[in-house]
Amino acid sequence: MRFMDKLKDYVHKEFGLGSGSRKVFAHYMVGLTCGQAREQWLHDVVAAKEAGIDGFALNIGPSDPWTEEQLDLAYRVAEQVGGFVLFISFDMAVGEWPVAQVVGLINRYKSSDAQMLVDGDSFVSTFEGPGWAENWRKVRQETGGIFLIPDWSSLGPYGVGQKLDLIDGAFSWDAWPKAGSTRVTTNEDRIYQECLRGKRYMMPVSPCFYTKLPQWNKNWYCPSESLWYDRWQQVLDVMPDYVQIITWNDYGESSYICDTAPAQIVQGAEKYTVDYPHTALRAVLPYFIAAYKAGSADIDLPGDETAVAWYRTTPVSAGPDGETQWGQGGCESAARGARDVISVLALTTGARQLTVAIGQSVWRFETSRKSTVSYFEVPFGDSTVGPVRVTLGQKFVDGPAIVNECCHGEVIFNHVAIKI
Structure with missing residues (x-):
């Protein structure tokens, strides 16, 4: 060398x-x-x-x-x-x-x-x-x-x-x-x-x-x-x-x-x-x-407070798995590894009210008082489907509905993402 x-x-x-x-x-x-x-x-x-x-x-x-x-x-x-x-x-x-x-x-x-x-x-x-x-x-x-x-x-x-x-x-x-x-x-x-x-x-x-x-x-x-x-x-x-x-x-x-x-x-x-x-x-x-x-998470938020959410639009039970495997080289169905949840990542400067609605079901959270980053998961499934709304403080965003029917005849494992 x-x-x-x-x-x-x-x-x-x-x-x-x-x-x-x-x-x-x-x-x-x-x-x-x-x-x-x-x-x-x-x-x-x-x-x-x-x-x-x-x-x-x-x-x-x-x-x-x-x-x-x-x-x-x-x-x-x-x-x-x-x-x-x-x-x-x-x-x-x-x-x-x-x-x-x-x-x-x-x-x-x-x-x-x-x-x-x-x-x-x-x-x-x-x-x-x-x-x-x-x-x-x-x-x-x-x-x-x-x-x-x-x-x-x-x-x-x-x-x-x-x-x-x-x-x-x-x-x-x-x-x-x-x-x-x-x-x-x-x-x-x-x-x-x-x-x-x-x-x-x-x-x-x-x-x-x-x-x-x-x-x-x-x-x-x-x-x-x-x-x-x-x-x-x-x-x-x-x-x-x-x-x-x-x-x-x-x-x-x-x-x-x-x-x-x-x-x-x-x-x-x-x-x-x-x-x-x-x-x-x-x-x-x-x-x-x-x-x-x-080199530190303890920095000022460089923009407005925001939240992003990502999720699949069908439960894994909504249809066939399309023979999709759980990981490259896996031998089990991807449906065994996929979790039916809406994932929410929020960036705030203090405690804020955050809600996630799926149809008539509503989950309420409070973001961290000490950390800029808060993460939540909301479950969905056969009986928890419908329009999606995420609210942070006074702002909200509507996302694609979660439904029990696969539009292509099988579960799609990709996510949609929305933001406030």
Whole structure:
């Protein structure tokens, strides 16, 4: 390892990265942008920036003919907006990457004002690709230097720890409960931090996971009833070097937090993403991101008091499970892991009255007097269905009704999200 690399690693390990360097990114699927106009990029960049997100990790494959055209648009828009960074996340799971192609793309954007840099080097990431690992030595040489934070989750943290001479840190893709579990933990995050020995860790955060795309043999749900709350609380506990939200716009896996862009929805995902908005989930990001960067949850609320709620619109008993499994590689029905609840996350500056109504049933809560963050769950089921209303103080929002009938003949495990 070069002397300067050793010095940077030592300083980072001994003294920490510093709150001024913490950043939050969102994973953006460029493969969904064929023919996308500048206006959509502008909309997404502005919306992400307003939520407190620092930049996009641009996921690209090696063979989409529109990749460079769309990357050019993305970088130009981010440059014009300002204060928003981009970096390429090479998807190594969808095809072979020639070294020259990777080098060419990094060199193409390394001088952009929007390129995410660390110590003057282009920030670069991946989705998987540990078999390509040795090629990064040549990429470093031919680009003049990169700052490599790959996702090699298939190796696990201990496996990644055996390749520290090739990387500057690591990104984990394990943002969801594992098969058979209902809550995610920080166990994996802590092990990554230990195995990286002071190199930088990028922690994953996601709101949801549900996919049913038979053409790709994908059909599973990771319980997400408390996930958006759990994971941001865990960020404030772990305080990683970076955070990456998975994802901005992956409709096929229901992990999106963007405003719905119909042209990006992958074929087959329409029935579980159209009319299932997640935009509301961004309402809590300015607080959580500010707290993460400050290194403390004890900060002033950076906006108005708000509450967001997310829920499925049918009980799991309302119809067949569609053969959806409980977690990737699971052998049980997703209906066993999914909980019939409305999840509510409120940000307030003191005790406030919060109510949740489902039809004629009403639940009343009081938000915390001491903490900015309050979290509640309200159960629903066969006999507790109907229109949904969430009220915080004098403000309220109505959401889609919970019904006992599956409009597509089977339970949809994606959530809708609403905000006050």
